[in-house]
Amino acid sequence: MTTALRPRFKDMMNLVVAADACCECGSCVAACPHRVMEMRDRKPAKRAGSEGASDHCGVSEGIGCDVCASVCPRMWPREPHLRDVVFGPQPAYEGIFGVYRHIFVARTRDAGTRERGQDGGVVTSLLAWARESGLIDGAVVASVGEGDAPCFPTPKIATTVEQIRDSAGSWYTYCPNNLALPGLAKAGVERAAFVGVPCQITALRKTQCTDPSLLLVPGKKPQIAARQRESMAGPGARVDFSIGLFCTEVFRPELMTERIAGEMGIALEQIERFNVKGEVLIHQRNGAVVTIPLETAMHEYQRPECAHCGDFAAELADISCGGVGTDRATIVVLRSQRGIDIWRAYEASGRVEVWPIQEHKKAWNILQRLARRQRERVPAASPGAVPVQHAAVAEAGTLQYSPHQHARAAQAAFEAAQPDPALREASLAAVYGPRAHPVPQGPVARSPIPGEAAGPGPDGKRKLPPPPGVEQGGASPAAAGRCAQAQDDGAARLFSPASVMS
Numbered sequence: 001m002t003t004a005l006r007p008r009f010k011d012m013m014n015l016v017v018a019a020d021a022c023c024e025c026g027s028c029v030a031a032c033p034h035r036v037m038e039m040r041d042r043k044p045a046k047r048a049g050s051e052g053a054s055d056h057c058g059v060s061e062g063i064g065c066d067v068c069a070s071v072c073p074r075m076w077p078r079e080p081h082l083r084d085v086v087f088g089p090q091p092a093y094e095g096i097f098g099v100y101r102h103i104f105v106a107r108t109r110d111a112g113t114r115e116r117g118q119d120g121g122v123v124t125s126l127l128a129w130a131r132e133s134g135l136i137d138g139a140v141v142a143s144v145g146e147g148d149a150p151c152f153p154t155p156k157i158a159t160t161v162e163q164i165r166d167s168a169g170s171w172y173t174y175c176p177n178n179l180a181l182p183g184l185a186k187a188g189v190e191r192a193a194f195v196g197v198p199c200q201i202t203a204l205r206k207t208q209c210t211d212p213s214l215l216l217v218p219g220k221k222p223q224i225a226a227r228q229r230e231s232m233a234g235p236g237a238r239v240d241f242s243i244g245l246f247c248t249e250v251f252r253p254e255l256m257t258e259r260i261a262g263e264m265g266i267a268l269e270q271i272e273r274f275n276v277k278g279e280v281l282i283h284q285r286n287g288a289v290v291t292i293p294l295e296t297a298m299h300e301y302q303r304p305e306c307a308h309c310g311d312f313a314a315e316l317a318d319i320s321c322g323g324v325g326t327d328r329a330t331i332v333v334l335r336s337q338r339g340i341d342i343w344r345a346y347e348a349s350g351r352v353e354v355w356p357i358q359e360h361k362k363a364w365n366i367l368q369r370l371a372r373r374q375r376e377r378v379p380a381a382s383p384g385a386v387p388v389q390h391a392a393v394a395e396a397g398t399l400q401y402s403p404h405q406h407a408r409a410a411q412a413a414f415e416a417a418q419p420d421p422a423l424r425e426a427s428l429a430a431v432y433g434p435r436a437h438p439v440p441q442g443p444v445a446r447s448p449i450p451g452e453a454a455g456p457g458p459d460g461k462r463k464l465p466p467p468p469g470v471e472q473g474g475a476s477p478a479a480a481g482r483c484a485q486a487q488d489d490g491a492a493r494l495f496s497p498a499s500v501m502s
């Protein structure tokens with residue numbers, strides 16, 4: 001296994017942290033089994049007072065570990081490489097915004113959540129329904145609570161419906177939600193939902209998909225290997241489903257402190273919420289709304305680390321949500337079968353209204369443009385960078401992460417170096433724990449979005465595909481089911497004995 005496909009602590013500290021590509025998700029710190037790292041000034045660093053160079057970890061170089069680098073969203077494998085292992089072999093459509101099975105627009109029917117939600121209040125309403133119906137016993141969210149500085153959210157584990165409702169709305173400074181994952185066990189949460197921006201969803205998926213065979217090292221005590229595996233995979237295994245938020249960037253904290261509080265003289269305590277709709281809208285508690293031109297905010301306060309991020313639409317989430325081109329409504333993308341199952345039950349509860357994506361062409365078009373722009377902006381030198389691939393021509397091109405292949409290679413090397421069969425068995429049992437050994441994974445059976453052109457036209461311009469119809473996943477699963485039923489009924493009427501007789 002080459003180093004590029006087996007990221008190490010040293011690579012992560014040099015190619016990500018020192019290279020200013022680190023998104024500050026905290027996943028490396030959260031997953032470190034030996035408490036070598038901490039978050040300092042929002043970035044991962046070796047604990048204060050520890051010895052040696054900042055890119056040297058004695059565990060990585062000694063008994064072997066590198067759990068941190070394996071879950072880092074900036075290292076290989078990145079979003080396009082994880083597609084097949086995350087979504088499995090079920091049929092799906094694929095476009096520039098990732099794999100999807102359904103895409104539509106929705107709004108909660110709960111007036112209170114609609115009022116407090118960022119767009120259609122769908123994320124909060126769905127979480128509240130999941131908690132009330134016992135599907136989850138907690139959710140990882142971001143909110144500004146007691147003890148937090150105003151306008152600066154911190155990660156929370158919300159275990160009550162009230163706490164979930166309190167988390168409605170978007171904050172545009174970075175909140176490292178993954179840091180909350182190790183706390184799920186202590187909070188007694190066995191089945192959680194996780195809400196996060198795309199870089200956080202990628203890190204979560206890595207904790208769920210990475211094959212633990214990377215921990216097989218001859219001479220390592222099985223109990224150490226078991227601890228490393230649990231630290232890497234245990235918290236993510238408690239996450240039943242993930243909701244990813246569309247995201248082009250976050251702002252540096254100075255937007256709040258320097259610009260809004262300092263230059264504009266608005267006390268941060270007086271700010272109720274933000275929105276970004278062509279401009280940055282600052283909603284104050286007294287009802288006043290002040291704006292900052294989006295270009296100014298982006299030019300002066302966009303966090304530069306986000307330029308290393310190519311995932312606008314949370315391509316690896318079970319359910320992705322965003323608000324571009326909509327008015328008080330949420331664009332919903334159902335990607336996995338788990339996402340579809342949850343949405344079906346939620347929609348059946350009557351708490352949400354839905355519209356086909358064809359009725360929101362503007363939202364669809366902006367989604368295509370922003371997703372492409374984001375993929376294209378990743379510098380080629382960024383670790384694990386993926387060349388922009390068009391869905392229709394990417395079939396053979398994108399190397400997929402295969403837990404099975406990694407397991408075979410690691411186990412073969414381990415067997416050769418560890419001839420004692422009993423020790424081998426003990427190590428394998430420790431490394432895999434209750435996890436099944438991976439089996440070969442087939443590719444996602446995907447089709448390009450109908451009408452999507454493979455490349456730019458002769459004029460160099462790229463024609464956007466039209467929004468898909470109901471029967472191509474352009475509506476909620478229930479609406480698609482009604483459409484199929486209507487077609488069946490129509491066919492049945494056409495060919496029924498009565499119709500033949502009349």
Ligand SMILES: Cc1cc2nc3c(=O)[nH]c(=O)nc-3n(C[C@H](O)[C@H](O)[C@H](O)COP(=O)(O)OP(=O)(O)OC[C@H]3O[C@@H](n4cnc5c(N)ncnc54)[C@H](O)[C@@H]3O)c2cc1C
Pocket residue numbers: 116117118119120121122123124125140141142143153167168169170171172173174175177195196197245246247248249250321322323324330331
């Ligand atoms: C930093 C950021 C940037 C975004 N950029 C875009 C964009 O460019 N285009 C677009 O279409 N949509 C963007 N979104 C998503 C959009 O703002 C809404 O979150 C989404 O449309 C869902 O709306 P809702 O009303 O259904 O969510 P709500 O019901 O209001 O729920 C919002 C959820 O967001 C979570 N949250 C709030 N702040 C953060 C944060 N800083 N980090 C992680 N989670 C958070 C809360 O925990 C809550 O669960 C962004 C969101 C964030 C947080």
Ligand code: SF4
Pocket residue numbers: 009031032033034035036037057058059060065066067068069
């Ligand atoms: S290599 Fe292991 S012990 Fe060292 S920092 Fe990374 S996760 Fe922690």
Ligand code: SF4
Pocket residue numbers: 012016017021022023024025026027028029043044068071072073074203
């Ligand atoms: S895991 Fe997250 S916090 Fe750690 S180096 Fe990678 S991007 Fe930064």
Ligand code: SF4
Pocket residue numbers: 023174197198199200247248249250305306309310311
């Ligand atoms: S743009 Fe990417 S890196 Fe930046 S906050 Fe959003 S998801 Fe994370």
